[in-house]
Amino acid sequence: MVDAFQQSFLGPVLGYIVAYTLLILAIVLPVLIGVAYAVYADRKIWAAAQMRRGPNVVGPWGLLQSFADGLKVFLKETIIPAGANKGVFLLAPMITFTLALVGWAVVPFSPSLVLADINVGILYIFAVSSLGVYGIIMSGWASNSKYPFIGGLRSAAQMVSYEVSIGFIVICVVLWANSFNLNTIVMAQKGTILGFINMNLFNPLLFPMAIMFLISALAETNRPPFDLPEAEAELVAGYQTEYSSMSFALFWLGEYGAILLMCALMSVLFLGGYLPPFELEFLYWVPGIIWLLLKIAFMFFVFAWIFATVPRYRYDQLMRLGWKVFLPVSLFWVFLVSGYLMFVTPGHFQ
């Protein structure tokens, strides 16, 4: 597609820019619509868990609820507190929102359907998710108010702690696939279990890592049971207390975008990405993007399910889990996986 645009009347440089702008929009718009429906799905799942109906007024089955909420928030007045640090205060939600979208650039939707098939794709996503803390910490500081500040500090400590274990977990998968490229990681899962199941999840060596990744992803995206940065019982709304209107909506969109990105990462690393779950010929008739979207939807359901059922962790429990349990276990697992691979790879003990 890029070639076609470059050879058209636009010329090489302008054609390149126009083609990539269109490609980026082709990813960003579905992600934003996906975010709107993720919010709807979240509310419906919580409602089902609590035996309520959930949103059911706007549109058939309440399907347009998220858009109505978006419109409402858009029309409200933007309030900037007098004591706030104006530039940083306005920059923070934009950073959160942008970071939630840029990560999707390297997610492979099918073997060829990926915007940037780079060598270090998994490191790129890891870098983007580690930047996510800035939106929160900046908003917490710039609000010049105590609840957001405590929320921001909590979030900084929490996200830095869990990033370490996510890093080690990702290293285990990378060792197994022998590549940082997300496409190669997906293809390495083809027939990995008995030549039949296309998922790292059912690999006995990687299964504990998959569970730990899910828990770390919850902590990294500030989802319950680890939503201490915005714990409403203690901190009003944490780092977003002083925000209103569109700046609040950007946080909201960014948060759900990051959650969906984590679901996509979980699908790519452990659930076989765009591969069908079983190595059967007729399952390959379904396009890869459908499988990936189904897996993302399933992971999102698990996230919402955990939200509805698990009580919030205490802060010291959260820190203990991250540093005293996940860090040693995941570090040990890196040695375990690399040791196993050394034994089974021919040519190491000769």
Next chain:
Amino acid sequence: MVEAIIFYMLAAVVLVSGTAVILSRNPVHSVLWLILAFFNSAGLFLLLGAEFLAMLLVIVYVGAVAVLFLFVVMMLDIDFASLRAGFVSYLPFGLILAGLLAGELIVAAGAAAVIGPPAGAPPTPVLTSMAGISNTEAIGALLYTRYVYVFQGAGMILLTAMIGAIVLTHRSRGGVKRQNIARQVARQPGEAVRITKPKVGEGVEL
């Protein structure tokens, strides 16, 4: 052409944000400018084709080190008047340091031009077997073979520094209440909850 434009864009942002680090009045703004400088340096690495280093720069410096910087700076209670008080007395020392660094840079650049490979020549690969592999593999192959002792030594020094910092700053205080996690986990509902049926007007004995 396009590469040159991107290079000058990234380099300009690095220079401007680097200057803003030392010029901004607010320390938190300084850290934020520093993060922007890190980020654009990662862009410069990408332009060189060193994508692994670029990602590591973002993950390690921006994602971890700068967060801790920000964490500490945000919690400081800064008195701006006292910050600016020693400006004149520190100025000569700072100027000498800046001059020294600038001189070293000029000498280093000159030396590279004299003894280095001629400009435009392709860089010679460190290992001849490395043609055609990604730079992640190349770094790994070099780091764990030729430079393995240096690499391990650097790790040891960092570990020593970390343990040293903990030993120096840790003090054991008496009378601290500690969580006994094993006891909390082993607790049963039977010992935590008691059902009583007090009559009206009577209290519950605890």
